[in-house]
Amino acid sequence: MHGTQICHFLNNNKWISNAVVPDTDPSVALVSADISPHGHEMVCKIGLQEFSRRLQDELYSIDQKAYQLEFREVHKQIAQCHQSGGRWGRAAILSWISRHPVHRFLLKVHPETVFLKGHFPERPILAGVVQVHWAISIAMKVFKFSDTPAEIKRLKFRNIVQPPAILELLLRHKKENELEFQFASHESIHSSGCLVLTGALS
Numbered sequence: 001m002h003g004t005q006i007c008h009f010l011n012n013n014k015w016i017s018n019a020v021v022p023d024t025d026p027s028v029a030l031v032s033a034d035i036s037p038h039g040h041e042m043v044c045k046i047g048l049q050e051f052s053r054r055l056q057d058e059l060y061s062i063d064q065k066a067y068q069l070e071f072r073e074v075h076k077q078i079a080q081c082h083q084s085g086g087r088w089g090r091a092a093i094l095s096w097i098s099r100h101p102v103h104r105f106l107l108k109v110h111p112e113t114v115f116l117k118g119h120f121p122e123r124p125i126l127a128g129v130v131q132v133h134w135a136i137s138i139a140m141k142v143f144k145f146s147d148t149p150a151e152i153k154r155l156k157f158r159n160i161v162q163p164p165a166i167l168e169l170l171l172r173h174k175k176e177n178e179l180e181f182q183f184a185s186h187e188s189i190h191s192s193g194c195l196v197l198t199g200a201l202s
Helices: 004-013 037-046 048-063 077-082 126-144
Strands: 016-020 028-033 068-072 093-099 102-109 152-157 165-175 178-184 189-196
Touching: 004 028, 004 037, 028 037, 028 093, 037 048, 037 093, 037 102, 048 068, 048 126, 068 165, 077 093, 077 126, 102 126, 126 165, 126 178, 126 189
Parallel strands: 028 068
Antiparallel strands: 016 028, 093 102, 102 165, 152 189, 165 178, 178 189
């Protein structure tokens, strides 16, 4: 099946958008796409691996090829705000759902993330302090406040994060000067807390 037909088929799927079949090696059946808001919700329910498998099964049913799916990083201007450590110091943002006062981000934690090195050599995990750092950095960019939080309340670390991982970061503007955050996957909640700011948000 022609690449244009594949893209048309996929772009009618509510889970993804802007599907493209790159004009590269013809022996590699590759599809690059954005994750739609419906897809975001589905990834939170079933995980990215199962999400990809179901899309690949749909493609195979119409073209009898094993397609490789690549989901684009979006909103790089937001991602760059927590770029400490260069490219591997941040999680890639695959989706962003904004419904004030709640913002939800799908973050891809790559095994090469610099913060995983040495923590721990035999079983790398994403440290809690990194999750807090990412939550603060993204919140500062989204909610446009400049000072770091004066306090972090109700901070809880419940389940470890091991790469590769897909996390949903939820940010909620709770009160004038408070933001709740939570990192979760389709399997569990990993961490949560409340950022207390020095001034009210607009």
